[in-house]
Amino acid sequence: MVEDVKFRASYNFAFIDESTKKEVRRKILKAVCIPGYQVPYSSPEMPISRGWGTGGLHLTLSLIGPRDVFKIIDQGSDASVNACSLRQFVKRMTGCEVTFDTAAATLIQSRHRVPEEILTDKQILVLQVPQPEVLRGVERYEFKTRQMHAEADYAKIWVSLYEAYVRFGTMMRGSGYPIRVNGRYIATPSPIPRWDVPNLSMAHCLYLFGAGREKRIHCIPPYTKVEPLEFEDVLFHVEAFPGIRCAASGEDNAFLDEIYDDEGTRKFVINDSNFLDKVRSGPRPSQRLFTNPD
């Protein structure tokens, strides 16, 4: 006969057991010391599906303390359904204050966008990563990609960029553009748009990348050189929105979402929901803007 007491659960602060937190914390420190290198970690199962942010959660829950102010966004939006689900989980497990305000947050978890507003040296951005192995598209085997990183043998990815350019006239990497970190490891910035990539280099804040399903952590420390892969004569460009303004705020110079209204008309709106709220109601927060080379 099953007693009710068997199923009564009380959870540790931040859900994860202290032993696992220590392991993740040791791995985070090593990731900081080897910028751009993917550190394997135990990545235990979470009550959230693999591919839905377990890696981001492992980092957040190993970092977070009762005094942190937590923000979480998905595709730039705080109100996105999966962000709501994860926010609910983190709040339930920590009792932390949560916020939509980028400037008020001490710890931000994000899926596939870097906030428009410049982050400070008091903030940590945790990015969710579906595929941490930047070379996986050119080499399917883990034992080989490990060796390639060990030897800085990155010929295959350079060739794939070159071939894409020759075939299509562009390097065909809309999101997750490959970057070189601190002049050594080639890494993925996670599937953020090219618009966000320049924010990673020489930043004030700390960037941590968590891939739960693939069980890897990597890091871009503050004030670290991050270079998107480019050729001398084919340079990196961010997305351009020529002549287009946000339909909700009239502003430009931010990453815009394409939306279709009920009449089927195409409009563009600022993607970063908190940034949009701020430009509509007050002074425009500071950004780092990249000028495309001619």
Place this chain on the structure above:
Amino acid sequence: MGYVAVKGGQDAIDNAAELVEYYRWRERPQPIETTQVRSQFRLLIDKVMGEGSLYSPEHAALALQQVEGDVFEAAFILRAYRATLQRRFYSDTLNTRDMFVQRRISSAFREIPGGQVLGPTRDYTQRLLDPSLARDTPGIDAFLGEFESRIDRTKLRGVTSFSKVIDLLMSEGLMRRDQYTDEDRRVVDITREAIKFPAPRSARLQMLARAETGGLMCIGYSTMRGYGESHQTVGELRMGTVPVRITDQSGRKRYIGRIKVTEAEMIGRVAVKKKGALPLLSVGYGLCFGQNETKVICMGMLDSALRNPNVNSPGNNQEFVLYHTEGVESYGFTNHLKLPHYVTFQAGLHNLRDVVDRAEKQRGVRAAEFAAVAAAAAATPKPRL
């Protein structure tokens, strides 16, 4: 038209969860007890325990009931629950020779010491839909009464454990314990550290033991159809309960209970590389929680296949087999496609539009060139023929 920022994400997900419960209960069915799931969906529970990597029939039953029978979700819940449990000990190695056998067969020999014991199996029934299942207590009582009356307790033998078929092959020298001497024999725990490739055998067997049955079946089947090694033979398949023991901090051995497992020893051949080496018999090993014969047979076949790496054959490729039969990871990632991907999609659209623009400009340039050539030709007086 004004733009209204959509902020109702939390409400939307709360409503979605409530709707699930509404659809479950709106016809006011008679709720079933977890104990009923536990006792009447035994094989489903065994599958979920194996894939959930947690031996607890009650928790498996509760999980299945909670998610209305979605096996992927139930196994996922068990894995997530397992991750919250404190790890106190590793058990001593189970010795399946101590198994209290309920079922034990061998395809390799017609007769074996102790005999072929079919045990509880539907293998030899016809799969006809049967509406006349015993449903009421009087019917069940009558069946049990009649069945038990036929058991002659004086004939119950004292023998409850059986020797192994592979012991016969080893004693004849056709199979050797030490045939894979240069294999990585470290014992690792893949729940405490990420698997690294090439993986030691202990890591491969752990992953296979927790793997999703359908995935193993798919790849195991492929190895039988030309995508890997040829036919193996069931040396022995046994199912029953084994005692579990731990060694406590003071060094004493403690018995903590029995668990039901299914075990397969699949007989194949050692792949020989050196000339003159004998192609002796090899064992591909499978073991999982509960009664799940498909799983252990495929596990055994794949254990053998993975000892012969070959990137041209999926079943012989450890990264392919181990990564893609991991049920919780594959379930999560395939379904993650339902998450919003509009930023990444849009970023791709930008790229594509650049490419199309460029192609159109090129066509435009060529069209202009052709037009210029045509105009020049028209302007040039044509020679009279």
Place this chain on the structure above:
Amino acid sequence: MAHELSYDPILHSQRHFRSLLDSMSRPGTINELSAVDLTPPPGLNRASVLVAFALLNADVQFHLVGMTEQEAAYLTTNTGSSHATEVAGAAFVFTAGHEPPALLEEINCGTLTYPDTAATIVIQVEAMAQEPSADGLILTLQGPGIDGRTSVWVRGLSPDLLLALQARNAEFPLGIDALVTCDGGGEGSARVLGIPRTCQVTWEVC
């Protein structure tokens, strides 16, 4: 053996880890680990103890240089970690800043395929501050985590140890990461400084 009951394994560990993370991410930033009522054994300063409590558990081993059974037992009792007899087997090596550098040769510096398996060395010094005071070394640090360059003053750190560390860190990604610890000015104070293997260090005696 003293089991430190005032140490909260959840909340202190988290808070101190954040300080350690800040130290490693921003080398040259001296962080003060929040106070805990502790009685460290004579060979370990309180910052080293708090580093150990935050990061060690039964999954990794430590090695103590120039210390005794007392320090080893204290760490084992409070963290579940065990002392590695071979330096190469330790994930964390605790040493005084004036120790002879020979031990650095044996510390695990990782492999090319798994450079993260390298150890972390915890170097105990007598004092540290952003501004120099008495004699010691002025370290100038450059590299990831530092905007331009930064300076920090330490006393009780041997230049030979720094040279030996530089030699081990010459072939990135192989290398050893360092945390420099000391008791701070005030009662119960504990200071830590991070020097990851990516950091270029120059120094002058003052």
